[in-house]
Amino acid sequence: MIDVAIAIDGESVNVTRTRLVGGDHNEDGDWVEGAPVTATIRAAIQPVKGHQLMDVPEGVRTEAGWMCWSRSDIDDDDTITASGVSYRVLFTWPRAEGGFYRAALGRLA
Template identity: 50%
Template sequence: MLQAARAIDRFAVPLTLYQTQPTTYVNHKPVTHDPIEIAIRGVIQPAKGNQMQDMPEGVRIDAGWLLWTRAEVGEGDIVADAAGLRYRAMWLCPRAEGGFVRAVLERFR
């Protein structure tokens, strides 16, 4: 796993992470907050067939991309690359021994 972490660091590119904030309620009305914009580094790549086997059944249908990063990513967070393509984190697979996160992404159209 340490080799995977080194590869992530070597090939990482600048990305923008938009962390979604929980909805709060004021006078019984929902108040949504703007996402927090964070500059991170990571690798986005297409998912292979054997990587799709690790995912839950419902996620496999929409998933097509993987994010490898050392940043803390949450389900539902949005990741944007330098070209302006946006992806939503659908499922997370944190790797504590390597210090990185593999997130399954769905691309926005």
């Protein structure tokens, strides 16, 4: 059996992960987003194949065009930027084992 983490390491490049951290309600009760925090992580981004999206919610399937694998944590709504192209993390698959994260991405305009 192939060690997926080793395969991911072999295909990964440096990308930027941006995540909103914090956030709170102001005096009027309106939600104010937290501050963006960026980090350089290593990830492999590839075009999606149809069968890879079978367990993704239907609304996400139409937007997802790329898959991302990384040994760094990836959360829904993170932004991944690679080679000047930004993607939004639409869906992540929890991985209790294996030492890696997998996510469906949609390209941002």
